[in-house]
Amino acid sequence: MTGYILKRLVSAIPVLFGISIIVFVIMAMIPGDPATAILGSYATPDNVEKLNRDLGLDKPMVQRYFIWLGNMLQGDFGRSFSLNRAVLDEVLDRFGATLVLAGTAFVLCSLLGVAAGVVSAARQYGLADKAITFAVLLGISIPSFFLGMMMILIFAVKLRWFPVSGMWPIYGARDLSALISHLTLPALALAVVATGVIARLSRSAMLEVLRQDFIRTARAKGVHERSVVWRHALRAAMVSIIPVLGVQAGFVLSGAVYIEMVFQWPGVGRMLVDAILKRDILLVQGGVVFVAACYVMFNIAVDVAQSLLDPRIKT
């Protein structure tokens, strides 16, 4: 198993390289003099010269890439001019908040989505199936930012069950219960779309499995139908559901950007949007590379989970 994990980690290296190259190339598309573009309104001649020196901006492209990569590998993601702070520090701070939000949403959508898919398949064409299918259609069609706004309107403003926005109360203790009450609405809003997609795919994965011979064997053994569905069929269906969960994690992470804007959540997505609007290029660049790298690592974890679940995968 350790060997397999190592192998997967090694195979991630070229992907990480690729990601850095793609981000670098995109950023190199910025029209005009790079130093001036990066500095924006901070472009004093002094600053321009210093930045040119630090980032090698006057050197050829290839060399510039390696300087940038070398700096990143040493933990130097550059400096944010709009915040006057090291990019990595800011990203790490913000990423924690995003992780709380997206992580919760991911757990929610995985559990709810798979459960809904299983129930839907087990009651194919029944009332529960129809209700779930309709809810799923609604869920995957509603823009998460609009859903978030409607949730604020109903549950925070009208019913006053939850705070309107933010991660922590402005006054008062920053304890778990405060976090949960702030987290509930944004996490739900973020989870809805992915829940729909996962439910849909889980349903078809379950239907596929429920027709297989080993399900008939389980029934022939006299195993309870509940256990046929939740133990035999779901276990086998998970093999095709898990990769979907991996893909959906990317969508949850993406959707977090909108939800963070709607709920004023201090995460990395809102940081990126602010940075783009302020033309803080280094902050954008660092944030994108960092989050993308984390996502690659997450996908390795998904692969490992998959291999634990399926003994037929050679590890």
Add this chain to the structure above:
Amino acid sequence: MKNFLMLLARNRLALGGLVVMGLVVLLALVTPLLPLADPDVTDTANRFKRPFSEGALLGTDHLGRDLLSRLLWGTRLSLAVGFAAAIIAATLGAAIGIIAGYYGGRTDNIIMRGVDMLMAFPYILLALAIVAALGPGLMNALIAVAAVNIPFFARNIRGITVGIAHKEFVDAARLSGMTDARIILTEVLPNVIPVIVIAMSTTIGWMILETAGLSFLGLGSQPPQADLGSMLGEARSALITNPHTSIVPGAMILIIVMAINLLGDGVRDALDPRLKSGALSRPMPATMVQRAGPVPTSEGDTLLALRGLKTQFHVEDRVYKAVGGVDLQVNPGECLGVIGESGSGKSVTALSIMGLVASPPGVITGGAVHYKGEDLIGAPYEKLRSLRGDRIAYIFQDPLATLHPLYTVGDQLIEAVRAHHLFDRKKARAHAIELLTSVRIPNAEQRVDSYPHEMSGGMRQRVGIAMALANDPEVIIADEPTTALDVTVQAQILSLLDDLRRERGLAIIFITHDFGVVAQLCDRVAVMYAGRIVEEGPTKTILDAPAHPYTARLMACVPELGQGRRELAAIPGLPPVVDRLPEGCAFADRCHKAGDTCRQGNIELVRHGAESLVRCVAPETPPQEAC
């Protein structure tokens, strides 16, 4: 194409989506012609007018602009941008995919590596990076959304192209000296376009949503120009005081995306042949029962007796009579062989006993199965479940497919026991090891923790038998348990079953197409053809002197036992399709003795000799000779 449209039309939801989408597009097209207020004229005196107020059907926004007008213009813009992004992504993605798939080799490798890398990003990060580089603006948002969707198209189209690039007509074109470019345009592209269209129809909703999202974040359309996303973004600050300014554009996005999704689902379903054939429906816990006519009552104290059993498959409006009234019975210690070609209904008969025929499409339409005098066909699920695997157990054909691939054989045995007994896990495990030993699996203590894929075919089938024995059943129904195995292993499994039957007094129903197996194991044999029994009697009588012409023909095809193929084959013609059974004898079309009497009315299964039954007007042997 016509079929496809019909299917689409039959799907009411998809049709609804099409109608709604058509209306929205139509509205967007005629917007400039409508007598609307100017969407950009501000009128701060009349800000935040409620919907349905005078002069502003949907009210006004924070700058007093008419919301209806802005909504229609915004919809127009959002649709245009979404469609444009979809077309750009589809065109470029398809081009890349076709090139990669057509040329293959290194070109393919390099391109697909790049595509994989792009797909390693959460899509919005890529879009944000692009917008960051190009600067906020609707055009740039469009480019970003198109760009992040290119890999999706490229990958899909490449897959299709690889398939096409190796087809004969492409090779032929190449040999005839056509240039690659011409081949791609005239041979490959026409075959790929349907796939592109489908991929577009399923992603266009996404594109509209994504561009709206970027605009919502303030990175797309810039004021005063507004698409639906930026309308929503601007309304956000007034969400609490004047929610209607948010609800109007938000609901519109929802309507558009939902309509497109409905349509996309409809298109996908219409193109998926599996949905048409009903192959994607889930079998219910027990076969459906819809018995017409009187249910035969039990007579005598036979252990297991089938009486007039009828099982059909209902597929769309066709009815396949897989089992057309079968009578069988077994008693303790007895082995009954049921033999027939594939499609004769022998397996369906076996599965019907415990309600294991997949349903839909299977339906038991008549007859009864009496276990110790009690009818199982009408029995409630819980009754059936408590007997399954406990009193009446199955052994199936291919143990690789019939054992769960992800549980160890031990776990599966333990489960079989615990489905009927309150064993704790430890005791159940000990019992599992015992079972494995009893079916002569060496190293049972270690084997108990193996997965099915780690065992040989013969070992797996022993596990299948051990599982059937788990609860010391009275009846075992073995559905071609040795077909997948080679001859030596087959012989071992058969002698194992024979021993078990003698030791434990098991009743066995043995489904097979192999006379050799019947000769070795069975006391009596029933021959099935087209869903009915055509001959039944003691094995020896039938093997020595078959009375039904079908049996005789079958036997004639069988070489000496133990040599080479011992399968049923080489009877001219095919068994009749069971949804169109001819009148009279089902075998008539293949029978050398068929006469006029054979093709009318129902031919009964009648006593023939002392212990046999036969369904034929002109049996091969005279009755007296048969005993």
